[in-house]
Amino acid sequence: xxxxxxxANSAPLPSxxxxxxxxxxxxxxxxxxxxxNDAMSPFWTTVTEMLIIGVLFLLFYAVxxxxxxxxxRKVCAFMQNRLGPNRVGxxxxxxxxxxxxxxxFVELIPIKNADSFLFNLAPFIVIIAGFMALAAIxxxxxxxxxxxxxxxxxxxxxxxxxVIGVLLAGWSSNNKxxxxxxxxxxxxxxxxxxxxxxxxxTIVILAGSMxxxxxxxxxxxxxxxxxxxxxxxxxxxxxxxxxxxxxNRGPFDLAEAESELTAGYHTEYSGIKFAFFFLAEYxxxxxxxxxxxxxxxxxxxxxxxxNWVGFNIxxxxxxxxxxxxxxxxxxxxxMMWFKWTFPRLRIDQLLTLxxxxxxxxxxxxxxxxxxxxxxxxxx
Amino acid sequence: MSNEWLILFFLVGAIFVGLVLIFSGIVAPKxxxxxxxxxxxxxxxxxGVTWLQFNVGYYxxxxxxxxxxxxxxxxxxxxVVMKEVxxxxxxxxxxxxxxxxxxxxxxxxxxALIWE
Numbered sequence: 001x002x003x004x005x006x007x008a009n010s011a012p013l014p015s016x017x018x019x020x021x022x023x024x025x026x027x028x029x030x031x032x033x034x035x036x037n038d039a040m041s042p043f044w045t046t047v048t049e050m051l052i053i054g055v056l057f058l059l060f061y062a063v064x065x066x067x068x069x070x071x072x073r074k075v076c077a078f079m080q081n082r083l084g085p086n087r088v089g090x091x092x093x094x095x096x097x098x099x100x101x102x103x104x105f106v107e108l109i110p111i112k113n114a115d116s117f118l119f120n121l122a123p124f125i126v127i128i129a130g131f132m133a134l135a136a137i138x139x140x141x142x143x144x145x146x147x148x149x150x151x152x153x154x155x156x157x158x159x160x161x162x163v164i165g166v167l168l169a170g171w172s173s174n175n176k177x178x179x180x181x182x183x184x185x186x187x188x189x190x191x192x193x194x195x196x197x198x199x200x201x202t203i204v205i206l207a208g209s210m211x212x213x214x215x216x217x218x219x220x221x222x223x224x225x226x227x228x229x230x231x232x233x234x235x236x237x238x239x240x241x242x243x244x245x246x247x248n249r250g251p252f253d254l255a256e257a258e259s260e261l262t263a264g265y266h267t268e269y270s271g272i273k274f275a276f277f278f279l280a281e282y283x284x285x286x287x288x289x290x291x292x293x294x295x296x297x298x299x300x301x302x303x304x305x306x307n308w309v310g311f312n313i314x315x316x317x318x319x320x321x322x323x324x325x326x327x328x329x330x331x332x333x334x335m336m337w338f339k340w341t342f343p344r345l346r347i348d349q350l351l352t353l354x355x356x357x358x359x360x361x362x363x364x365x366x367x368x369x370x371x372x373x374x375x376x377x378x379x
Numbered sequence: 380m381s382n383e384w385l386i387l388f389f390l391v392g393a394i395f396v397g398l399v400l401i402f403s404g405i406v407a408p409k410x411x412x413x414x415x416x417x418x419x420x421x422x423x424x425x426x427g428v429t430w431l432q433f434n435v436g437y438y439x440x441x442x443x444x445x446x447x448x449x450x451x452x453x454x455x456x457x458x459v460v461m462k463e464v465x466x467x468x469x470x471x472x473x474x475x476x477x478x479x480x481x482x483x484x485x486x487x488x489x490x491a492l493i494w495e
Contacts, residue, residue: 002427016421050492053384053387054387054390054391056394057388057391058391069417080435102400104399104403104406104407105403105406105407105408106407107407108403108404108407109407109415111414111416111417111418112416112417112418113418114418120400122382123396123400124392124393124396124397127392127395127396128389128392128393128396130392131388131391131395132385132388132389132392133391135384135385135387135388145384145388146381146382146384146385148382152441153455162396171430172417174418174430175419175420176425177419178406187440190440190441191440191444193448194444194447196442197448197451197452197455197490198451201451201454201455204432204455204459205458205461205462208459208460208461208462208463209459210455210459216410236467248398251447262419268418268419271403271407272399272400272403272407273400276396276399282492290396302435304418304448337393349441350494352492352493355440355443355483355487355492356465356487356492359447360480360483363476363480364478364480366454366472367472367473369474370461370468370469371469373461373462374461374465374466
């Protein structure tokens with residue numbers, strides 16, 4: 001009797017394609033969990049799992065952050081017909097590590113009359129906001145730290161917390177450039193937050209769920225950017241623009257406009273504290289890009305074309321994690337392309353773009369999407 | 380994993396930043412030079428206090444943001460159940476967005492959407 005139940009649970013469903021069984025990470029994590037449980041008491045199992053997860057995510061955070069700094073410099077060099085970093089290691093891949101070591105050995109300068117408690121608190125908030133957002137992202141099938149049922153809302157909310165760190169940094173530095181940069185950043189993020197939320201809502205209507213794993217699962221028949229007709233595509237474009245603005249990047253980097261404000265909110269930060277702001281900026285870009293990849297481009301779902309059976313089977317061979325990383329880096333490349341192509345906007349142009357163009361378009365777009373879903377016109 | 384594990388991510392982030400700051404504080408050199416501790420302002424001594432009365436150009440934007448962000452949070456649950464409820468939900472949201480649109484139009488006509 002017991003044996004029957006066990007075998008019924010462990011046997012794969014016949015309708016499931018082989019790759020969904022083969023590449024499922026939940027069986028791996030479950031087997032690690034059970035073997036740890038067999039070896040020690042529940043308390044120590046929890047402690048060990050905490051250590052493993054903490055160290056893994058920290059490593060992932062650091063490696064991705066360092067790699068993105070390198071990638072940005074290489075992409076920039078490519079756009080400007082230069083070579084970029086090419087001395088430290090093959091193709092200069094160890095350049096950012098060398099920079100990091102150098103920054104570790106730079107003096108941390110305490111600024112006269114600065115609010116030292118808030119000054120030191122700001123890098124903590126910026127890093128923690130990025131790190132907590134990473135917790136809900138599905139990296140591959142069954143590979144996510146926490147599968148929140150309000151995943152999308154959570155990621156938007158937590159990643160927007162970073163602006164508090166930016167405001168604190170600008171306010172506490174006792175520097176006028178920093179203050180102006182922080183105020184600009186506040187206005188900008190507050191405005192563009194709306195567009196991010198509304199363009200995600202467009203897809204939540206289609207998926208009928210806010211849980212990130214369910215949103216990915218709903219795209220099994222096809223990615224939402226293809227299935228949702230034109231409204232989904234418009235939502236993707238709006239999400240790209242507003243998330244670029246929200247991460248203080250590209251043509252919207254008014255908070256740290258070098259030609260006007262020296263370095264904006266982190267003018268007074270030196271050494272490793274400056275590196276934290278730098279790292280957080282790139283990690284925010286990674287988080288935003290992975291949300292774009294998960295919600296619009298199908299997360300770890302392979303690319304399938306209708307009835308091309310052979311093509312679909314070849315696509316299935318690529319593991320889901322590589323699909324996810326590939327899509328994320330595609331979106332990141334788009335954002336870097338923006339940055340090195342367009343000139344910086346003025347602050348009034350920035351706010352006009354959001355309030356007079358993106359927001360009305362977005363409101364109408366949500367209604368059109370709701371109508372399409374109601375009529376069943378989506379694929 | 381259950382949602383309480385979010386505390387772990389909070390702690391790991393805080394410990395990471397704290398440890399690196401402590402390490403950097405140990406290995407980084409220190410030298411005393413009164414001019415180094417001045418806030419940067421084009422290389423000249425700073426003029427006046429920084430924390431003065433400041434014309435916050437985005438005060439109106441903050442109020443508008445509050446209205447629209449609460450609206451976004453309201454629309455999220457609607458978007459989840461939209462498929463199941465059907466036509467009633469659609470008509471309701473059309474009315475809701477119509478009123479919101481009137482509000483945005485009013486702010487627009489009152490020149491609240493201009494950075495001064």
